[in-house]
Amino acid sequence: MKRRDFLKATLGGTAATLCTTAEARSNLEPAPEAVGMLFDSTLCVGCKACVSICKELNDMPPVTDNNQQSWDSARDLSGETLNVIKVYKNGDAKTKDAEINGYCFEKRSCMHCVDPGCVSVCPCTAMRQNKVTGIVTHHPDVCIGCRNCMVGCPYNVPQFEYNELFGQIHKCQMCNQAGLERVDKGQMTGCAEVCPTGATLFGPRKALLQEAKHRMQLKPGEIYNYPRGDVSKPYSHHEKEVPAYRDHIWGEKEAGGTSVMHISTVPFDKLGMPAVGDRSAASIAETVQHSIYNFMALPAVALAGLTYVVRRNTDDDNDGGES
């Protein structure tokens, strides 16, 4: 067999392998009994009870600002803050939930993506998504600390303890990590339980989505009976005037959707949410990766071809000429 023919055959074989394996992976679907949370920014009064209980349940110290110990002064997520309330301000910041000359509160915590980037990129399977609940948990026992989950998360949620020599990644695990297991025990997340206004509502993702869609349908100005706690079995309700919601449920579709969803009167890009698009980046990365490495067929064919060619060319290495 001539070398040229061999190269052609190898290339042909490679191309054929590539074509048969290049099936695009679409976004993952929500887990059958996915649980999540609905954050209604218009209900949040910024009391930060959720931040405080989160620290307590996860055994993390409060963050102090200028030695002022006022409950918790965390400004953003970190190795010791898994949940934080941020403030949006515009102009004179007089009216709550107004985009112009207003202010509103926004929660930052793990969104528990339906198609999580952190799970997809982790080389050691230290990030895992529960097949039933969809909750994304972290397992430091196998983590090497490469921090790909941090760059692979659209929301910068996983955070490393840079100030510890033997630090680890931290993220919200919906209070269901080993040792706490609140969801498995039939309880709700700490932040949803302590929220006085139901701004953070716990429940099955489907029910939460339904509730969010219902709120979009309400007329601004009418009175609605808002539930507190768990949307499927609220422990109480309170009546409040319906604000002019934006017709956008963050997490319904974003990059395959999230289990923690947000609704607001202020556009989400103003609240610091990223432009993620419809398709999850993880699904594209995995499509590319599996097209090249499916069953290692392509590398195996390439190696066989290369070994053959190199063998030929090292044999007549002494004359060093063209063959």
Next chain:
Amino acid sequence: MSSHKAIGGRLFSVPFMVLLVIFLIGCFFMFQRFTSGIGSVSNLNGGFAWGIWVVFDVVIGTAFACGGYALAFMVYVFNKGQYHPLVRPAVLASLLGYALGGFGAFFDMGRFWQFYEIFLPGNWNFNSVMLEVGLCVAAYIIVLTLEFAPALLERFGMHGLLKSLNKVLFVFIALGVLLPTMHQSSLGSLLIAMGHKVHPLWQTLHMQPLFALLTALIMGFSIVIFEASTSAVGFGRHSESGLLSKMGKVIVGLLLTFLLARLVVLMLQGKLGLIFAADFASLMFLLEMVLFVIPLVILLSSERRSRGGQLLIAAVSMLLAGSLYRFNAFLFTFNPGPGYSYFPSVSEIMITLSIIALELMAYLVLVKTLPVLHREEHA
């Protein structure tokens, strides 16, 4: 009798001593990193989890170490035996570059004490690009060690072992072409999952592996030219520019492919307008393009191509272009979202510089003591 020889000379030369000082300063900060944590020496943060240690030491450093890869392609796959004299020094530089890239990855690792978890098959996540990069780079370091082993075996007169190794070396040479093709393209694929954080001009999604591979090859050939030219000057050796200029044709092909693909992909993705947005990213993009075009202009003319000085300018320009492409994608225009910024700290930079110093020191010592460079009369 080997066709390579050690060039000899004083080991503790002035350049060596300067490098040693830089290395020792870096050691101080490395000690701090392994006693007080990453936060005590670096400016890494929640949004910029990867700084210069990952982006320069690993992503760009291994591209600088692609000389062995590029030459293996030329000599063994396309059977251009006349380039053989350049192989051994290139393999040595590749080995040092990759070994220190691996070391860089180790001290960047947040949980370095359990680094071996990535080598345990039970942990493997086959969806992860990082897994492919980690395992493949580790395997390639072993392959490079075996490819360089003949120099050591010759030096210590272990001819029996050398003969046995030479019999199976072709397998490792084939792996030495396959493995960099795999992980260098994967370094590009790492960007895909970063989604919106990567600037649209560099977030080419499915095309990431192609661009990463092309820049790896371009930088690989450039470093061969660069090394040969500088060792011609530095060690007063015969210039190999005749041989190097012929390599120019291959590089022209690679450069044209890269530039054409880059622009066509941006056009198909509807992003051409961003080039002229007159912001930081567009400026960086244009600078990158200029650095890719300069070598093209030089190498397209056979007259310019044959002049050593011009060739060196082309090589340096390509090394800068490839580095800038990777820096831009991973760091310079990387935007994790509001509230995060990053500029490396002095200690962070010193650690990176000390790794480069260590690499250069090792190269200087090894070419002086081991049969690495080709004998003059054959060159």
